[in-house]
Amino acid sequence: MHYQVDSWGYYMPRMSMGSDPMERVAKLASESAVVIFSLSSCCMCHAVKRLFCGLGVNPTVYELDQDPRGKDLEAALMRLLGNSQAVPVVFIGGKLIGAMDRVMASHINGTLVPLLKEAGALWL
Amino acid sequence: MNVPTGLIQQEGSAFGFGELEEAIVLQGLNIRNDEAKAPLFGTGRPAATLEMFPSWPMRFKQTPRGSSKSGGGSTDSGSAVNTISSKTENQLEPESPISTKNTAPLDHQQEMMASDVSRTGQEKRRGSTSEKQLDAKTLRRLAQNREAARKSRLRKKAYVQQLESSRIKLSQIEQDLQRSRSQGFFLGGCAGALGNISSGAAIFDMAYSRWLEDDQRHMSELRTGLNAHLSDSDLRIIVDTYISHYDEIFRLKVVAAKADAFHLITGMWTTPAERCFLWMGGFRPSELIKMLISQLDPLTEQQVMGIYSLQHSSQQAEEALTQGLEQLQQSLTDTIAGGPIIDGMQQMAVAIGKLANLEGFVRQADNLRQQTLHQLSRILTVRQAARCFLMIGEYYGRLRALSSLWTSRPRESMMSDEHSCQTTTDLQMVQPSQNHFSEF
Numbered sequence: 420m421h422y423q424v425d426s427w428g429y430y431m432p433r434m435s436m437g438s439d440p441m442e443r444v445a446k447l448a449s450e451s452a453v454v455i456f457s458l459s460s461c462c463m464c465h466a467v468k469r470l471f472c473g474l475g476v477n478p479t480v481y482e483l484d485q486d487p488r489g490k491d492l493e494a495a496l497m498r499l500l501g502n503s504q505a506v507p508v509v510f511i512g513g514k515l516i517g518a519m520d521r522v523m524a525s526h527i528n529g530t531l532v533p534l535l536k537e538a539g540a541l542w543l
Numbered sequence: 544m545n546v547p548t549g550l551i552q553q554e555g556s557a558f559g560f561g562e563l564e565e566a567i568v569l570q571g572l573n574i575r576n577d578e579a580k581a582p583l584f585g586t587g588r589p590a591a592t593l594e595m596f597p598s599w600p601m602r603f604k605q606t607p608r609g610s611s612k613s614g615g616g617s618t619d620s621g622s623a624v625n626t627i628s629s630k631t632e633n634q635l636e637p638e639s640p641i642s643t644k645n646t647a648p649l650d651h652q653q654e655m656m657a658s659d660v661s662r663t664g665q666e667k668r669r670g671s672t673s674e675k676q677l678d679a680k681t682l683r684r685l686a687q688n689r690e691a692a693r694k695s696r697l698r699k700k701a702y703v704q705q706l707e708s709s710r711i712k713l714s715q716i717e718q719d720l721q722r723s724r725s726q727g728f729f730l731g732g733c734a735g736a737l738g739n740i741s742s743g744a745a746i747f748d749m750a751y752s753r754w755l756e757d758d759q760r761h762m763s764e765l766r767t768g769l770n771a772h773l774s775d776s777d778l779r780i781i782v783d784t785y786i787s788h789y790d791e792i793f794r795l796k797v798v799a800a801k802a803d804a805f806h807l808i809t810g811m812w813t814t815p816a817e818r819c820f821l822w823m824g825g826f827r828p829s830e831l832i833k834m835l836i837s838q839l840d841p842l843t844e845q846q847v848m849g850i851y852s853l854q855h856s857s858q859q860a861e862e863a864l865t866q867g868l869e870q871l872q873q874s875l876t877d878t879i880a881g882g883p884i885i886d887g888m889q890q891m892a893v894a895i896g897k898l899a900n901l902e903g904f905v906r907q908a909d910n911l912r913q914q915t916l917h918q919l920s921r922i923l924t925v926r927q928a929a930r931c932f933l934m935i936g937e938y939y940g941r942l943r944a945l946s947s948l949w950t951s952r953p954r955e956s957m958m959s960d961e962h963s964c965q966t967t968t969d970l971q972m973v974q975p976s977q978n979h980f981s982e983f
Contacts, residue, residue, distance in 0.1 A: 460874070462900055463900065465870045466863045466904075466907075467863065469863045469867065470859065470860065470863035473863060474859065520907060524910070524914045526856050527911065527915060527918050528914065528918055528921075529853075531856075
């Protein structure tokens with residue numbers, strides 16, 4: 420297999436040019452316990468990253484503005500979420516949690532931490 | 544020489560520098576003249592004498608040269624000139640050689656300086672120049688100084704009067720505004736016309752004041768429900784209605800954030816005391832829980848854990864949002880500060896784009912507030928929840944009352960009597976439990 424170092428310093432199998440962005444999203448999301456799609460310039464993305472770091476979680480962050488095919492991924496995420504804001508969006512254990520508001524609601528109603536533990540991102 | 548005395552009596556107000564200088568110079572000149580009769584400085588031509596006093600009517604005749612000589616203060620002198628009647632001009636018209644006029648000398652001068660207030664046609668020029676060592680420039684300067692000093696005194700007087708009346712008007716307006724605000728009544732629609740509040744903000748303020756009135760009703764329903772010892776299911780209906788009432792203000796705030804995030808974030812829609820505790824356009828959820836914890840006894844152990852966990856999660860979420868907002872501020876600063884001036888518009892466009900993110904933060908903060916209240920009602924029993932919401936309402940009601948008391952407290956000013964009256968009425972307003980109970 421041919422491996423390529425991407426901009427995330429992350430070894431990934433090389434994909435064919437015609438791969439569906441949605442498929443790619445799903446694939447990336449399933450590869451880590453906590454996956455955050457972000458833009459390096461987005462401040463709300465910064466907030467969600469800080470939230471997880473504050474919880475003691477080490478999320479895998481994909482900065483779409485640093486990805487050559489980031490635009491496609493953004494479009495796919497927009498479709499997935501059904502709104503004009505693609506990022507930030509959080510996956511835990513391969514499952515879509517949602518944008519910032521859903522993440523916050525989940526934390527407040529106490530469902531976020533169990534999910535994190537279940538996915539193996541937290542051990543306490 | 545009685546010149547100085549005459550000058551002091553001249554205009555009644557503060558002694559101007561112009562006159563003082565003039566008095567000193569002329570005093571010196573008069574002494575010199577007594578000693579020796581020197582020829583007229585400069586020229587022996589009659590025309591030259593006329594030009595020496597651009598503040599005098601002769602400027603009409605010698606406009607080009609006069610204006611070039613008078614320089615800075617000439618406009619003042621010029622306007623004085625314009626008020627001089629034609630009589631003066633007539634006086635000047637049949638001007639004979641200076642020698643005859645020179646007899647009008649010092650006496651005229653002293654008289655004029657003693658009585659000069661407005662420059663009527665009675666003023667004669669100081670034709671004594673040919674007899675004295677009067678420096679043309681000096682005399683012109685003195686005249687201009689005097690004129691300028693007089694004008695500036697008048698301007699200052701007018702300005703101070705204007706300031707005084709504005710100050711009174713302003714404090715009256717402030718009083719009215721605070722009184723209106725304390726009664727939960729905002730400027731609303733008419734404020735939009737004033738231009739100092741956006742229409743989105745004005746609309747929200749109106750909606751918020753209506754919400755506060757509704758809140759009063761809901762509060763009394765809760766109170767009656769608790770006192771009447773209703774069944775849990777009946778009380779549940781009241782509590783759920785109250786939660787929907789909260790949901791409504793958060794919906795209104797979503798719209799308001801889109802229209803004018805600054806209005807929400809600066810807290811101009813709340814009272815001063817509330818504004819003190821403002822976090823991202825509203826109350827800080829963890830602070831609210833802290834306030835409630837001591838009052839919510841008795842709680843089961845599970846409930847206590849739930850409440851503390853809620854407080855903890857809330858704090859974490861608040862911290863994350865705060866850091867996100869800080870990064871936004873930093874990014875904004877980086878965009879605006881420094882950078883090439885040439886690219887100014889581009890810079891501004893980028894900055895505006897970043898500012899738009901403010902709406903998102905206010906929305907997330909409101910979302911956090913809403914979720915916290917919902918979670919509270921899940922942790923608590925119906926009766927506890929009813930008491931809890933009543934407590935929240937009473938807390939903010941007292942904050943609002945505090946604000947209105949604060950703004951109407953007596954101050955060391957002319958308005959002190961009015962203020963103390965207002966404080967009394969405000970105290971009366973605080974007593975009945977209905978008023979001022981609000982939350983958001």
